[in-house]
Amino acid sequence: MTYAVFVDGQEGTTGLRIHEYLAARQDVEVLRIDADKRKDPAERARLLNAADVAFLCLPDAASREAAAMISNPRTCLIDASTAHRTVPGWAFGLPELCKSQREAIRTAKRIANPGCHASAFILALRPLVDAGLLAPEALVSATSITGYSGGGKGMIGEYEAGGNTKLLSPRPYALGLAHKHLPEMMAHTGLKTAPVFMPIVGNFYKGLAVTVPLHLSQLRAGTQAEQVQQALAAHYEGERFIRVMPLRDADTLAEGFFDVQGCNDTNRVDLFVFGSETQILVMARLDNLGKGASGAAVQAMNVHLGLEESLGLV
Structure with a gap:
């Protein structure tokens, strides 16, 4: 199965590294936004809702804005900002935290990547x-x-x-x-x-x-x-x-x-x-930049999708 993945904020340090992790994978189709439309809300919303998994590599306010654009119940958001790390309804994306954390990540559609x-x-x-x-x-x-x-x-x-x-x-x-x-x-x-x-x-x-x-x-x-x-x-x-x-x-x-x-x-x-x-x-x-950011985000994606947790990671 191939999963559609979009990185909102793809030019930042975390977004670029996520792209590097995904580049060699055959099970992922990376959706890209044209450079001249990166700040176009309609185009961002279209891609966010077309994705199985969307990574938010944005400042806090922009991440909250992006989360509000989602209308597709199938889209899983993984937010690399600080905005949602202690917000109810968002799973904390640290699978090793405790015994129940992987199930929380697997079933969530909103995952906050740890700092x-x-x-x-x-x-x-x-x-x-x-x-x-x-x-x-x-x-x-x-x-x-x-x-x-x-x-x-x-x-x-x-x-x-x-x-x-x-x-x-x-x-x-x-x-x-x-x-x-x-x-x-x-x-x-x-x-x-x-x-x-x-x-x-x-x-x-x-x-x-x-x-x-x-x-x-x-x-x-x-x-x-x-x-x-x-x-x-x-x-x-x-x-x-x-x-x-x-x-x-x-x-x-x-x-x-x-x-x-x-x-x-x-x-x-x-x-x-x-x-x-x-x-x-x-x-x-x-x-x-690995377990502290982009690697953790990809690991959370793997857990959520039910894939081998280490896929694409070392």
């Missing part, structure tokens, strides 16, 4: 909350370092133009403590309070790692680093795209530095636990 920072944070902490090791009331913080492609075409152009020495060093941002991923980070971990979240953009194209530092005293009494790593391993047992690394991963410790780009060009997430007698670091690594 890149949020995916890493949620995958690192949701198992600890579900296992009762971390209380929903816990107050946590997180740091995320990401490549500049996460900022879209404008930031990519700024970095690749060269000449601005300020871009040579890492740049913390979202200093107003109101990052747009915070609502989904709370909603899909079960945490009752938003984490203190510090994202940092670095002078490299792609790759992302979220680090959550915890005192063992914040966890269920008696919990050690071993139980944290085991909870992650149990939660993700059998998952194609989640790799839980050994406790205090020897290769990482031998190198002395963490490789933020170690999952680049894959749809994989690597989870790490490093610990002492009193503290732990829980770390999640992914490609911010």
Whole structure:
């Protein structure tokens, strides 16, 4: 069977990468909009309603506008914006979230693609909350370092133009403590309070790692680093795209530095636990353009259509 797929916002970073994923597939017919009609509401509506699956790679307001254009009950929307990630009636497009999530994605016609920072944070902490090791009331913080492609075409152009020495060093941002991923980070971990979240953009194209530092005293009494790593391993047992690394991963410790780009060009997430007698670091690594954006969207499409989940992904 061949599925008609339309990417609304096909010229953006996420849209272009989705096209790359779909280009080699024989089961997909990609519907394209003429360059001079990209802002024509009637033409966009026609293509959205002609698609079995439509990806929205648009700013939030434009995604809401596009969603309102759908009149075909068969069209499944997968929205890569922030607009619908905590909206009732939209399935969260993270199949590994919990045991029931794949069925939610399969049956939904509205799927919200997770944010890149949020995916890493949620995958690192949701198992600890579900296992009762971390209380929903816990107050946590997180740091995320990401490549500049996460900022879209404008930031990519700024970095690749060269000449601005300020871009040579890492740049913390979202200093107003109101990052747009915070609502989904709370909603899909079960945490009752938003984490203190510090994202940092670095002078490299792609790759992302979220680090959550915890005192063992914040966890269920008696919990050690071993139980944290085991909870992650149990939660993700059998998952194609989640790799839980050994406790205090020897290769990482031998190198002395963490490789933020170690999952680049894959749809994989690597989870790490490093610990002492009193503290732990829980770390999640992914490609911010892969599992953090376009790869996750294609994975959600595969799940929704009942196809092999890894089709077209690595």
